[in-house]
Amino acid sequence: MxxxxxxxxxxxxxxxxxxxxxxxxxxxxxxxxxVVTTSAxxxxxxxxxxxxxxxxxGLIVSLKNEExxxxxxxxxxxxxxxxxxxxxxxxxxxxxxxxxxxxMDGFDAVIDFLRDNGFARRQIGLEMNxxxxxxxxxxxxxxxxATIVDFTNGVTWIRGIKSDLEIAVMREAAAISDAAMLxxxxxxxxxxxxxxxxxxxxxxxxxxxxxxxxxxxxxxYVCASPRSATPHIRWSEDVFRNGSQINxxxxxxxxxxxSPLMRTLTIGKPSERLRRLHEGEVAGMEAALAAIKPGxxxxxxxxxxxxxxxxxxxxxxxxxxxxxxxxxxxPTASLKLGDSTVLRPNMTFxxxxxxxxxxxxxxxxxxxxxVTETGAETFSRIPRDLFEIYx
Amino acid sequence: MxxxxxxxxxxxxxxxxxxxxxxxxxxxxxxxxxVVTTSAxxxxxxxxxxxxxxxxxGLIVSLKNEExxxxxxxxxxxxxxxxxxxxxxxxxxxxxxxxxxxxMDGFDAVIDFLRDNGFARRQIGLEMNxxxxxxxxxxxxxxxxATIVDFTNGVTWIRGIKSDLEIAVMREAAAISDAAMLxxxxxxxxxxxxxxxxxxxxxxxxxxxxxxxxxxxxxxYVCASPRSATPHIRWSEDVFRNGSQINxxxxxxxxxxxSPLMRTLTIGKPSERLRRLHEGEVAGMEAALAAIKPGxxxxxxxxxxxxxxxxxxxxxxxxxxxxxxxxxxxPTASLKLGDSTVLRPNMTFxxxxxxxxxxxxxxxxxxxxxVTETGAETFSRIPRDLFEIYx
Numbered sequence: 001m002x003x004x005x006x007x008x009x010x011x012x013x014x015x016x017x018x019x020x021x022x023x024x025x026x027x028x029x030x031x032x033x034x035v036v037t038t039s040a041x042x043x044x045x046x047x048x049x050x051x052x053x054x055x056x057x058g059l060i061v062s063l064k065n066e067e068x069x070x071x072x073x074x075x076x077x078x079x080x081x082x083x084x085x086x087x088x089x090x091x092x093x094x095x096x097x098x099x100x101x102x103x104m105d106g107f108d109a110v111i112d113f114l115r116d117n118g119f120a121r122r123q124i125g126l127e128m129n130x131x132x133x134x135x136x137x138x139x140x141x142x143x144x145x146a147t148i149v150d151f152t153n154g155v156t157w158i159r160g161i162k163s164d165l166e167i168a169v170m171r172e173a174a175a176i177s178d179a180a181m182l183x184x185x186x187x188x189x190x191x192x193x194x195x196x197x198x199x200x201x202x203x204x205x206x207x208x209x210x211x212x213x214x215x216x217x218x219x220x221y222v223c224a225s226p227r228s229a230t231p232h233i234r235w236s237e238d239v240f241r242n243g244s245q246i247n248x249x250x251x252x253x254x255x256x257x258x259s260p261l262m263r264t265l266t267i268g269k270p271s272e273r274l275r276r277l278h279e280g281e282v283a284g285m286e287a288a289l290a291a292i293k294p295g296x297x298x299x300x301x302x303x304x305x306x307x308x309x310x311x312x313x314x315x316x317x318x319x320x321x322x323x324x325x326x327x328x329x330x331p332t333a334s335l336k337l338g339d340s341t342v343l344r345p346n347m348t349f350x351x352x353x354x355x356x357x358x359x360x361x362x363x364x365x366x367x368x369x370x371v372t373e374t375g376a377e378t379f380s381r382i383p384r385d386l387f388e389i390y391x
Numbered sequence: 392m393x394x395x396x397x398x399x400x401x402x403x404x405x406x407x408x409x410x411x412x413x414x415x416x417x418x419x420x421x422x423x424x425x426v427v428t429t430s431a432x433x434x435x436x437x438x439x440x441x442x443x444x445x446x447x448x449g450l451i452v453s454l455k456n457e458e459x460x461x462x463x464x465x466x467x468x469x470x471x472x473x474x475x476x477x478x479x480x481x482x483x484x485x486x487x488x489x490x491x492x493x494x495m496d497g498f499d500a501v502i503d504f505l506r507d508n509g510f511a512r513r514q515i516g517l518e519m520n521x522x523x524x525x526x527x528x529x530x531x532x533x534x535x536x537a538t539i540v541d542f543t544n545g546v547t548w549i550r551g552i553k554s555d556l557e558i559a560v561m562r563e564a565a566a567i568s569d570a571a572m573l574x575x576x577x578x579x580x581x582x583x584x585x586x587x588x589x590x591x592x593x594x595x596x597x598x599x600x601x602x603x604x605x606x607x608x609x610x611x612y613v614c615a616s617p618r619s620a621t622p623h624i625r626w627s628e629d630v631f632r633n634g635s636q637i638n639x640x641x642x643x644x645x646x647x648x649x650s651p652l653m654r655t656l657t658i659g660k661p662s663e664r665l666r667r668l669h670e671g672e673v674a675g676m677e678a679a680l681a682a683i684k685p686g687x688x689x690x691x692x693x694x695x696x697x698x699x700x701x702x703x704x705x706x707x708x709x710x711x712x713x714x715x716x717x718x719x720x721x722p723t724a725s726l727k728l729g730d731s732t733v734l735r736p737n738m739t740f741x742x743x744x745x746x747x748x749x750x751x752x753x754x755x756x757x758x759x760x761x762v763t764e765t766g767a768e769t770f771s772r773i774p775r776d777l778f779e780i781y782x
Contacts, residue, residue, distance in 0.1 A: 002750045002751075003617065003618075003620060003621075003750040004617055006618075006627070049624075049625075050621065050623045050624050051610070051612075051623040051624075051625070052623050074708065074747075075621060075622055075709060075745075075747040075753075076621060076622070076623055077621075078618075078620045078621035078747070078750050078753075079618070079621040079622075079623060079624050081750070082617075082618060082621070082624075083624075095708070096708040096709040096710070097708075099709065099710065100710060100713070100722075100725045100727070128523075128524065129523065130523075131523075131524070132519075132520065132521075132522075132523075132524075133519065133522070133523075133524045133527050136524050193604065194604075195597055195598060195599060195604030195605065195606075196598055196604075198597050199594040199595075199597035199598040200594065202593055202594065202597055202608070203590040203591065203593065203594040204590075206586055206589050206590035206593055206626075207586060207587055207590040208586060212628075213584065213586030213587075213626075213628045214586065215586075215625065215626075215628070216625050217593070217608065217611075217625075219442070220608075221442075226394065226395055226473075227394075227397075227469075227470070227473060229394060229469045230394075230441065230466060230467060230468075230469035230470040230473070231466055231467070231470075232441045232442040232443050232467055232470060233440075233441050233442075233470050233473075233474075234440075234442070234606065234607050234608075235597075235604075235606075236397070237603075237604045237606070317465065317486070317487040317488075318466060318487040318490065319487075319490065319491060322491070331491075334491045336491070354466075356465075356466040356469070359393045359394040359469050359472070360393075362469075
């Protein structure tokens with residue numbers, strides 16, 4: 001019995017639509033074949049979410065073929081057969097002898113394929129961004145008669161505008177984030193260990209909600225006093241106390257798509273400075289959301305936030321958001337001053353207003369939203385509150 | 392109030408010992424200053440486990456100074472002050488304006504520091520392995536009078552031999568893996584959704600055991616029928632059924648250190664082919680463990696496994712293990728044919744005997760062990776069984 005095809009999160013037509021957009025961009029850049037190397041873009045173009053990207057892999061998109069061809073480690077090929085919408089013959093497992101081998105790796109298998117299929121002297125697009133210097137040199141050396149063009153973020157920009165099907169999946173992910181935030185409000189109490197609260201919140205992110213499981217775990221942070229002035233500590237072994245502040249950041253995941261959510265909690269009354277910062281941030285968030293509409297720029301949205309926050313007596317030195325979708329951040333548009341990206345319907349962003357002001361004061365709040373025909377739709381139903389826990 | 396120093400997982404002397412070993416290697420290679428860029432090596436030399444490595448950061452080790460100097464994103468600097476053993480003045484937060492900036496990034500701050508501190512014409516070690524082509528070019532261009540030497544895996548090889556303190560932490564991590572495996576055996580039942588079982592197992596990995604929490608989550612896979620012939624699918628939304636096979640891979644984490652563990656379960660009686668494979672694998676594992684002693688090579692251990700498995704009528708095409716410690720795999724020694732690394736006391740490995748034979752048959756079992764003065768000590772107390780679940 002061979003590996004059966006698994007349930008597909010999207011219909012075949014959805015993948016063909018995405019591939020058509022990529023092929024149009026390839027034609028515009030006069031590229032004959034594209035080697036997609038980033039996991040998120042492979043997920044986007046095929047449905048594959050198995051975690052094999054720590055070794056070389058490549059999804060090869062040719063103008064000549066409707067479906068792409070995939071190269072991955074031999075032991076991961078069954079996962080590709082199961083998850084990808086493409087036909088069996090297009091999945092290739094390269095030998096395990098190429099793993100932890102100083103002389104050859106999986107990209108040699110990709111290069112062999114390109115040479116054997118008439119691309120030795122053609123224009124080849126390559127996603128270089130996460131490739132090592134050595135891997136890029138290998139492509140240039142072994143395909144010295146070809147022209148290798150850096151296609152970094154070419155697919156990622158196309159991912160920026162979601163289909164309604166993708167939006168539906170991101171709403172499912174947001175419902176999981178909401179369930180986890182509600183769980184956090186239930187389990188964060190004085191005397192509870194941070195790790196135990198984290199355990200309950202993470203369990204909710206995996207279990208999901210409304211009968212839909214989380215399909216993966218994304219970044220997860222519980223930064224509690226005295227660590228609430230920094231964003232990227234997982235959790236600690238301390239217990240929460242009266243007066244603790246807890247900054248939460250996590251995101252539910254559905255089929256690779258993440259809807260991040262951040263909120264700040266206090267056990268007991270917040271400090272006056274924290275309360276004022278919260279008020280400024282929420283006012284800034286509302287100003288930013290009001291500025292969103294097709295035709296506005298990312299910079300204009302950011303300016304609405306920054307100028308409102310400034311009126312409340314605070315500054316934020318980091319950007320106030322970024323494009324979001326598969327694997328959380330899309331490294332393309334940022335909600336920051338000077339980013340002239342024009343908003344279009346069904347672009348999705350994480351309006352990330354985390355603000356780590358000094359060693360004493362950090363605060364987080366965020367919303368994941370899509371641009372609508374007239375404004376913004378936020379996915380979460382969690383109130384924009386500074387949650388105060390009293391026992 | 393400034394960010395307080397947090398509890399340190401290791402005493403100061405332990406970090407100074409590690410730094411001395413790195414400095415000796417730098418002297419051997421005639422390097423004046425080393426820029427450590429990989430997260431696991433930064434953890435090793437400082438205690439830092441905050442997750443800021445998705446943007447440039449560098450730990451600078453100079454022969455002239457006892458303590459290293461750290462550069463990270465401004466908002467992550469408080470985490471470094473809290474977690475690192477070094478004094479406050481050695482932690483530098485570079486401006487948020489260097490994030491998502493096409494022209495400059497955090498490595499410019501590192502380079503400025505090197506130039507301002509007399510290293511403009513010196514020998515500079517740089518961990519290049521995870522740097523992009525562009526970052527390496529930046530170092531070469533902006534420090535054109537210096538000699539830039541690739542120090543990839545220089546620190547990682549030093550990590551290979553653990554101190555007794557590190558071994559104690561890896562035993563704690565192994566106890567968490569064991570607790571999670573026991574939980575898995577309790578919750579995997581016919582009719583239970585894979586995601587719900589995953590939720591319970593992951594919650595155990597975070598909660599920890601014996602009063603010691605898991606301090607992070609590492610890779611986690613539940614590959615259940617019909618996906619048991621491939622290793623890297625997180626979990627699915629299917630329910631387990633009578634006859635299901637479930638391959639589990641996860642690892643408890645303490646202070647960055649991981650002790651991985653893999654076991655295979657069946658609901659009901661295993662197939663005859665699976666049972667025979669299990670017997671061959673366990674015999675191979677015992678042969679491999681018996682071959683371990685100081686002075687033996689990785690290749691000899693692998694040969695003991697492969698030849699025993701072959702007698703049982705099976706082959707395994709992938710390596711049978713690798714050095715393990717901070718962030719799971721150390722990309723140095725492999726338990727595979729031809730790896731001439733000589734075993735020394737307190738080297739630690741994941742003897743990873745996962746074997747994905749064809750689209751029908753995959754099987755997993757593993758042990759995390761250290762080399763002792765006379766043989767091997769495995770950290771897990773879980774029996775080397777093919778666990779059969781009956782209800």
